[in-house]
Amino acid sequence: MSLRSRLALAFAVVAAVVALLVGVLSYRAASDRITDEVDRTLASVSAAVAAGETGVLATSEGDPGDGPDEGRGRGRRGDGDPLVAQAVAPNGAPSAIGGRRLALPVNATDRALATATTAGGTATTEIDLGRDAYRVRTTALGGGRGALQVAVDVDESSRVLTGTAIDIAWVSLIVLIAAAGAGWLLARRITRRLVRLAGAAEEVSVRGGLEHEVPVEGRDEVGRLSASFNTMVRRLAASREAQERLVQDAAHELRTPLTSLRTNASVLRRVAELSPEARERLLDDVQGETRELSRLVDELVELALDRRGEEPEEAVDLGAVAQRAAQRVQRRTGRAVHIDTDGSVVRGRPAALERAAGNLLENAVKFDGDGDEPIGVRVRQGTITVTDRGPGIDAADAVRVFDRFYRSDAARGLPGSGLGLAIVRDVAESHGGTVFASTPSGGGAAVGFGVGPERLLPSSESDHDEASPRSITVGDT
Structure with a gap:
């Protein structure tokens, strides 16, 4: 029914x-x-x-008793x-x-x-x-x-x-019929929007018609449900579009290292004919392509899974986050990192923020080359900015460096997948913030991100222990 x-x-x-x-x-x-x-x-x-x-x-x-009928007076x-x-x-x-x-x-x-x-x-x-x-x-x-x-x-x-009972019965029957008719008309009016919403949901579930939205009428529960359904459909459409774009971009980016590995594999069939120097270069190339492929796969998995909701939010000291990320980058690359922090404390996901800070540092190390000066990290009012002394960022590239798989002309000869800064943008947006990139007057690049102002928590120097000073250089010998 x-x-x-x-x-x-x-x-x-x-x-x-x-x-x-x-x-x-x-x-x-x-x-x-x-x-x-x-x-x-x-x-x-x-x-x-x-x-x-x-x-x-x-x-x-007549008088009492008149009439012949004794049974009925x-x-x-x-x-x-x-x-x-x-x-x-x-x-x-x-x-x-x-x-x-x-x-x-x-x-x-x-x-x-x-x-x-x-x-x-x-x-x-x-x-x-x-x-x-x-x-x-x-x-x-x-x-x-x-x-x-x-x-x-x-x-x-x-x-x-x-007669009264019969009249009541007729009135009850008329009321019953009238109520059934009025109930049918009212139910039809009430359920009309629900039927339309159910049809749209079936369209989405059966045919995947994510472009189908329903009109929002009124501010009652059905109206709110229609608005929520439209929001859900738009988000599903955006998610599917992002997934399709990610798959297409991933297929494009994976094609290059796979082609190189396939070529090296065919060369390995004639490894006995190669000189020791050629074999060494070939093995180095295979190892490098394998590392790049592994890093690319890891970053693709990170973006595809989108684990934002799995990590609970807490009060996070951005200076401590930058210090942990700097220590990890220093162990991998040997580059020193100088951190200048104002003790900003924000409400966020510590692992995600640390991943974003680490990606900024790895990007700076890659472009800074073998410079002797430490990589600079500046923490101010919920914002982390990483500076290097590399070739800088062109104005045309500044608005695109955070896109997935985008690589500027200066970066095409360097290792990387083009996903590191895209992950930084995702982390910033999930915390209500933004990303930015510019070229300072003294050269190099300044790349960073910030969280939403509503996530910045009250803090003071007394809130931090002595292990988190305002200025520290990680890896300085």
């Missing part, structure tokens, strides 16, 4: 239950009111007859209630007093009231006599005088109540 049908059915059931409940309560109220009115009439007539006023039993169509009081009264002797024998010519049955309760010594006891019951129904009130007269029975025909009241 569809959601629309369920909503329509729910509306119909609720409306039917409410209508039925109101009808039953209304019927009970009407029935109780009519019964109370009949009982008041019987009480007043009984009091009048007991006082000898039998005229209250006279009918509008024709007389009516002025108020429209056909009455009959009889006396019950202490021995239980009934005798007619007036009203319809009708003998009322005497049961054990009536006999007990007839023999009562105290007046005023009453008993009320309903009986069927032929085709008529009567409500009978028996009143004890006390003092050995027996009891008085007064009855009134309640067929008219029963017909009124039956």
